[in-house]
Amino acid sequence: MDAIFKPRSVAVIGASSDPKRIGGRPVDFLKRHGFDGPILPINPKSPEVQGLTAYPSISEAPTTPDLAVIALPAPLAVQAVEQCAAQGVRGAVIFSSGFSEVDADGAALQARMVDIAREGGMRLVGPNCLGIANVRHNLYATFTPGVEKHLPKPGGVSIVSQSGAFGSYCMTLVRMRGLGVNTWATTGNSCDVDFADAVAYCAQDDDTRVIMGYLEGATDRDRLVEALELARACEKPVVMMKVGRSAVGAEAAQSHTASLAGADSVYDAAFRQYGVYRAQSVDEMFDVTYACAESAAMMQGDRLGLVTVSGGVGVLMADEAEKLKLDVPALPDHAQKKLKEVLPFAGVRNPVDVTAQLVNQIDLLETNMDVLFGDGDIHGAIIFMSTVGLVADLNEAIRSGLERIRAKYPGRPMLFCSLTEPEGRAAYEKSGFIVFEEPTRAVRAMAALRYFARSFARAGEKDPIPELSNLSPLPDGMVNEIEAKALLAEAGIGIVRETLATTPEAAAQAAQEMGFPVVLKIASPDILHKSDIGGVALDLHSAEDVRSAGARILDLASEKMPGARIDGLVVAEQAAPGLEAILGVTQDPAFGPVVMFGLGGVFVEALEDVSFRVAPFGPAEARRMIDEIRSRKLLDAFRGAPERDLDALANALARLSAFAAHHGAALETIDVNPLIVGASGQGAVAADGVIIPAMRGDH
Template identity: 55%
Template sequence: MASPIASRGSLAPLFEPRAIAVYGASSDPTKIGGRPLDFLKSSGFDGALYPINPKAAQIQGLPAFATVSAVPGPVDLAIVAVPAPGVLAALEDCAAKGVCGAVVLSSGFAETGGQGVAWQAGISALARRTGMRVVGPNCMGLISVRRRLLGTFTPSAAGFGLVPGRISLVSQSGAFGGYCLSLIRQRGLGLNLWITTGNQCDVDVADCITHFAGDDGTQVIVAYLEAATDKDRLVAALALARERGKRVVVMKVGRSEAGAQAAASHTASLAGSDQVYEGLFRQYGVWRARSIDELFDVAYACSVNAPAPLGRRLGLLTVSGGVGALMADVASDCALDVAPMPEDAQRRLKELVPFCGPRNPVDMTAQLVNDLTLFGSNFQIMLEEGGYDVVVAFLSSVGQVMELSRSLLEQLQAVLRRFPDRAVVFSSLASPEVRRMYEAAGVLLFDEPTRAVRAAAALVYFAEQSRRAAQADPPPALPAGALPPPVRAINETQAKTILASAGIAAVPERIAADEDAAAREAAALGYPVVLKIASADIAHKSEIGGVIVGLADEAQLRKAFRTLTQRAATHAPQARVDGVVVARMAERGVETILGVVRDPVFGAVVMFGLGGVFVEAFQDVAFRVAPFGVAEARAMIGEVKGRVLLRGVRGQPPADEDALAAALAALSVYAARHTDGIESIDINPLLVLPRGRGVQALDALIVPTTGAA
């Protein structure tokens, strides 16, 4: 079976064309059909340009042609800006000419409903039939800075003014993409490729991430995502980007219900659960930005050639105690380790600057301006004795003075030659010249100190993800004797039997049809025991009092049997009752919850959480798209705040996290194999026993897909 990536045609004709035809070209450079041609001429694009318009012999000083087929030479890319009813005919003309790529700027398709849906379906069918890669419709086009290719009508591209760099950006929204382009110019960030995908009748965000991942000129991939259209290709694209060492920063909208509805209506796409996207991004080492500033702060941080931090220890150097405290607060929010300086190091700092605050943040006070050599000395002590992996230094407005900035950089470089593996982030108001000087030296420079700290957190995250990717393992094999999922509702014992065949151990138990049988089974298992109603029609037994624990002898068991059958008859009179489940009373351990849900976009998704209030009150859970290996399961466990219970608290022994991770991986493999047959799985609770003792499923529910029978 071909991979999702290999089965799609290359986007190279879109970004590396030798000749471009503008279909619907206009002599008026302010119109949608005129602006791309004007941009391509003024930017210095080095290929051939062919205006296509049957009503003119010449457009913007270039010979015009009635159709693409009339162009004498080959055409690689067509930019289409004709009214919606004429787009398909234009693309058919392009296909006949052998054009490999097209950008449809025209609107009036699926986003408007009605006839527009049919027109867009026709474009999709043409792309599949001919292999032409089509961007849009209803998009703002694309840019290749290195080719000086401005295939867009957004005013943000006017005058070019783009700095070549290693950031490539894809946006589902054309307007947002244009806004981002303006921000990139305003910030002076280095841009490589830029594209907006619009309605995504063919080329989508996954295609663009795949292309960027394979592009040597791209180091950072920035994406604005409203909804995924193809799970397999998005996952494959993110996996490829991680494999190639590209850092991916995504803004995914639709976290709120209102936001999800707006995204779906805008793109005519189906949005998956936001928690699932969150899990997917963590699974593949993607940084999810929560604001536009953060999106570009992190992209900028990743585009500068700075060392990857080896750990989470953060040193803070400041000329203002108040700003130091502010940075420390943000560092705590980012889970960075603002460990104090060693006592001897604090003493040495005090000797250098008697009025300094030597703990961490290290406050140099305004004394720095009087003696610039203090900067190098402080940095030396922080890196050598503090052992910080990354240092953020707040220097107020020193960056506005070139001589001061040059002196500080020289001192810093002298120190960093001894510590080439340490990352440094500066915060100072700075002139453009100073900024370029520091960035050339691999030092990030931010105006605002808390944004500098968050950027440092992103560098730490990507470094951790890179190390984790190197240790990743494949999903385990599904056991040969694994049973298929049910085709109709089953009771919990049957569910646990199926899950046990897939590698998830259960507590020893038996089903008893009557009171005497229950007594015999309890005697065989050994007291104390638990009694539970056995019924495929009662999914949540505790809600009707259908579970009684701690039965110490036969008398208690018989009384409990009669109580349970009476409760079932009272609270669920229509339920089919198979008897009771007699289970050995489990030993002490940590209760966790494992689950599977069939997401409309991503298919089988696995959930993990700690039992009790952590799931119900705090929604303290982690998600991953199935399948995955044990290493990914460990990362999943590490994301849950309640994980401290697994490490042993109040004298309790540490839990068997190895067995828990293995169970999560096994569940993911089973769920992925049977995605179409499973609506959901709940293992609640899965008891994690002390280290070396394994796990036991105490209750389980498997809901087959509707109509699976």
């Protein structure tokens, strides 16, 4: 990968003497922007290109370049890769279109090109991409107009984009925001080096502080997960713009990149699971990137201090903080007393309204911040100064005071929010402060600093995935409920005692042996939603109840599902009262087996209050999954109901995830609905279960 992003020499194959053409731009950029190494134009029709000696072919160049930039039609691009591989070129960036993004013939041509490169030990970026850049090394292997006149300064923002145009847009906006760029990569068709490879490379680069990503769809789940886990382990924030939330957007993304976009809720869950911040807008993406690139520290706790010259803006920021799950705690009494001594007319609980008195006594801000951090145990602060930032002499005093506070409390991020003149903003940023004009955007940026601090803390977390052994293979065809729960029991998921009876009389006898009360259900692999056809009877207290219910259930099944395979009746002990939950597994086209959790039993589809995780995961991740649902408080002691056994619930989720990961593509769907979650210490048992194996030939 260094041969691509840090080459010592570059050849441009298809080089043009016209610096405005696609084949001419990289020659012009490399030459004019100061690439410090041989630039080798390859053009069989011209001995000179843009003042540089040109060569008829790569084999006739005086040295073998580390990197080749290929600007040729698709069939000729394949030939160029073949020639490069034969000469020992280590990497190539391919601008050419006409490959997998077009049709099956293009995909076959692309596959052949990849085979040639791999045989020659060569890495490929593209095809159908806008190129790459490494700003520190003055490497601009691209034809984007974005670097024609203005270059970004070197810095800590690395950009990885599946879209060339959006990637160029991002690099330009980063420059206009005053931030510095390290690595820039557009992956196009991702025939070899894909989005995940580029993220992993940036994560391990010491010059990268934050990774900005644009993703349309994942093509290799394992590589993406490994890259995101690596970024978290290296404490490199990943700020992602993932498009395709709507059906129209997902279809457009798929046709644009030939990648398969998974369900958007699964992407959301995967990003949370692996510590990626998903931005909802370009403004948010840049605000968060800016904060991560320039902040001296992440926010190591939830306690946010708000200092303001406007009481109303203080309330506005506090409302936004609560929405983003940041705590704006009242300051301790002794801290409030200290502030009242110097700010007798101020509101000192938090938010702290320093009032207009600050204009007369600018040093009060430093005093206030010292109390906030020293006595209030605040983890990060936002200072809203309205228009004070427009006054040059006040700015100097404010900045000096904040610098002293930062030196005294180095692990506490501070965001400054004020209208400023450009030179005033530049002075704050030169001193290392993050400046916003709009207060809720500042709060969102601080929440992102807290998000990444939590994520980085999880990198070293011991959360072992349950080890499952001696699992039976999934059967070839559909399975009934008894068979499904037996498979789940092998994974260590609790199930109720049950047996299969073929007649109502046999069911009555089984119920007597089991002990009343019992539950009776139709046993059929073809009837997944038993209650919809009247195929469930609860709270049966006698053999006669069982006989009567059994006959009725069998009649209803025959009437409403005449073609269904009927295996008999499930006789099950009635589970002790508890809270009903649903656990499920589905196959996501991008991430493979994904686990779902929610509350509500038969109402889960109506409530749509569920969370997802990519399998497999451990109990700690399962607890975070549980905490995400809106109805989470029902699992605590609530209105007379006991606290539920969260350890048992988390263990069931983790074991289900390990079961799903073990079977992989052989599994289509699992529904455990309901899982009865008992009171704390009483466990959780599956009262019903559906497993649908994938059809043979689908995996």
